[in-house]
Amino acid sequence: MTITTLLLVLLSAVFVNNFVFAKFLGTCPYLGCSKDTSSATGMGLAVIFVMTMTSAVCWAVYHFFLYPSTANVLYLVFGSAQAAAADSAYIKTHFDLTFLSTLSFILVIAALVQFVEMVIQKVSPALYSALGIYLPLITTNCAVLAVAILNIDGMMLHGTQLGYGHSGSLLFALMNGFGGGVGFTVALLLMSGIRERLDLGDVPRPLRGMPIAFITAGLLAISFMGFLGLVK
Amino acid sequence: MTTQLKELTKGLWEQNPIFVIALGLCPTLAVTTSVRNAIGMGVSTIFVLVLSNVLISAVRTIVPDKIRIPCYIVIIAFLVTVVDLVLAAYFPDISKAIGLFIKLIVVNCIILGRAEAFAAKNNPWRSMLDGIGMGIGFLIALLMVSGIREVLGANKLFGYVVFPGWRPIGVMVLAPGAFLTLGLLLGWKRLSELKH
Numbered sequence: 001m002t003i004t005t006l007l008l009v010l011l012s013a014v015f016v017n018n019f020v021f022a023k024f025l026g027t028c029p030y031l032g033c034s035k036d037t038s039s040a041t042g043m044g045l046a047v048i049f050v051m052t053m054t055s056a057v058c059w060a061v062y063h064f065f066l067y068p069s070t071a072n073v074l075y076l077v078f079g080s081a082q083a084a085a086a087d088s089a090y091i092k093t094h095f096d097l098t099f100l101s102t103l104s105f106i107l108v109i110a111a112l113v114q115f116v117e118m119v120i121q122k123v124s125p126a127l128y129s130a131l132g133i134y135l136p137l138i139t140t141n142c143a144v145l146a147v148a149i150l151n152i153d154g155m156m157l158h159g160t161q162l163g164y165g166h167s168g169s170l171l172f173a174l175m176n177g178f179g180g181g182v183g184f185t186v187a188l189l190l191m192s193g194i195r196e197r198l199d200l201g202d203v204p205r206p207l208r209g210m211p212i213a214f215i216t217a218g219l220l221a222i223s224f225m226g227f228l229g230l231v232k
Numbered sequence: 233m234t235t236q237l238k239e240l241t242k243g244l245w246e247q248n249p250i251f252v253i254a255l256g257l258c259p260t261l262a263v264t265t266s267v268r269n270a271i272g273m274g275v276s277t278i279f280v281l282v283l284s285n286v287l288i289s290a291v292r293t294i295v296p297d298k299i300r301i302p303c304y305i306v307i308i309a310f311l312v313t314v315v316d317l318v319l320a321a322y323f324p325d326i327s328k329a330i331g332l333f334i335k336l337i338v339v340n341c342i343i344l345g346r347a348e349a350f351a352a353k354n355n356p357w358r359s360m361l362d363g364i365g366m367g368i369g370f371l372i373a374l375l376m377v378s379g380i381r382e383v384l385g386a387n388k389l390f391g392y393v394v395f396p397g398w399r400p401i402g403v404m405v406l407a408p409g410a411f412l413t414l415g416l417l418l419g420w421k422r423l424s425e426l427k428h
Contacts, residue, residue: 022407024262028341031257099317102335103309110302142258142339149335206423207415210254214415221408 006175013179016230019143020187021221026143030188031213033134040192044185046134048178050113051147055177057112058105058148059170066104068096105148113139147180190220239358243365249342250373250414251421256342260377261410263330267390270378272326273333274371276319278364280311280337281346285363287311289351304347305338312337342370380413381405 019025026047033043064073068091070084075095084090117135121128138144151173194216203212249255256277263273287307295303316334319327327334337343346366351359383394385404403409 024258024407024410025336027257027261028255031254099313102313102316102338103306106305106309106338107302110305140339140341140344142336145339146332146336149332153332204419206426207419211415211419211422214411214418218408218411218415221411222403225406225408 006171009172009175010179011230013176014183014186015224015227018183018187018224018227019146019180020184020217021224023146025146026141026184029137029141030184030191031210031217033137034188034191034195034213036196037189037192039134040188041185042130043134043137044181044188046131046138047141047143047184048181049131050109050116050135050138051144051177051181051184052174053112053116053177054109054144054148055151055173056170057108059151059173061104061108062098062101062152063169066097066101068092068094068098101152102145102149106145109144109148110139143180143184147177151176187220191217194220236358236361239361240365243362243367243369244372245369247366248369248373249345249366250370251418253345254418255345256340256370257414258336259330259333259340260374261407261414262333264374264378264381264410264413265329265405266382266386266388267375267378269326269330270374271371272319272323273330274367274374276315276334277337277340277342277370278367279315280308281343281367281370282360282363283311284308284343285346285351285359286356288347289354289356289359292352300352301344301348304344308343308347309338342366376417377410377413380417381409385409 013019017023020027020030029043029047034040063069064071066072068075070076070091072079072091072095074097075084075091079091079095113135117128120131120135191213195213198212198216207215243249247253250257250260259273259277263269284304284307288304291303291307312335315337316327316331319334320331346362350362354362379389381404382388384401385406387394387398387400401409404413
């Protein structure tokens with residue numbers, strides 16, 4: 001995997017396939033936390049951090065526990081190499097736990113967020129006071145679970161070039177997670193800037209609050225469509 | 233009986249999860265490109281919501297308070313995996329179009345919100361009624377958004393042409409159309425309430 005591919009993955013995750021505008025992921029925190037710029041910054045940084053961590057940890061869980069391969073820990077502990085040598089489908093029929101991916105990812109994310117919160121609280125109280133209240137909210141941010149699932153699908157889609165067991169698949173997951181988080185933050189900051197000004201505007205009464213936020217998001221999404229075709 | 237009926241009907245319109253409580257917006261925006269996808273999503277959500285409400289309400293006295301949320305999530309994730317595999321087996325085209333969002337029902341705020349706000353405090357029968365009502369309310373909202381988007385954006389309904397010879401507004405089936413439609417629908421609901 002070359003640097004160019006990695007940069008393309010990053011660029012496309014930030015702009016072209018923006019999590020909010022192109023994939024509709026994380027819409028609830030996007031509308032809930034974009035009322036002012038300071039909370040948008042805090043939420044955005046927390047999301048970047050958690051999404052990158054999640055990508056790495058879920059990659060490891062999928063790679064070493066769920067996906068049937070010779071690197072699967074359960075196979076290494078309980079499997080028999082003779083049976084695998086005799087029957088080429090042995091690992092696949094006995095150690096394929098991929099159907100558990102959604103369940104294990106959400107548990108991993110919930111535990112990870114809790115853990116990160118405790119570590120930050122201990123190590124850096126300043127950072128904790130900035131991000132603290134946003135971290136628990138992230139567990140239910142669907143963008144985080146989605147990036148873990150999309151990383152797997154993305155690696156499948158790239159097939160031979162980026163297939164499982166390829167050393168680049170972890171890098172791909174990290175780039176996708178980091179880029180997705182950055183894209184979410186860009187969307188959140190843009191929106192919070194606009195909404196701070198919207199408060200001063202004369203919006204028709206039925207449209208105040210949520211409805212005008214949606215219409216604003218629609219107009220922003222139109223402008224983000226301009227990035228289509230930037231990355232093939 | 234009347235209070236039980238109220239548990240069922242309150243979610244349909246008065247406390248509609250999308251239009252009033254504004255929960256579960258991601259799937260509402262993402263899967264409403266066609267009415268068919270919206271029905272697939274709505275029915276899957278109803279299944280998960282009803283069963284999770286019943287199961288959570290049944291175990292509400294056994295589960296310690298401190299670890300209730302992880303327990304709820306495990307129950308919900310189990311039900312979602314069932315739906316995901318059933319859809320992939322019997323409706324592969326729907327599964328291909330909205331599969332990611334079926335998996336994301338796990339983190340749908342409606343499900344966990346109803347578990348925490350209703351099922352954890354009420355008996356299984358009432359929780360079931362609440363789940364059915366809220367689920368149908370969600371389906372109604374999905375149908376409204378997807379109906380508008382499919383007619384305006386593709387000039388089709390269930391795949392059949394609606395106005396022959398009319399050129400559809402392509403942007404309505406793309407991402408911006410979802411935000412615009414939902415924003416205007418929310419505004420319309422607000423307008424009808426302000427008049428009363």
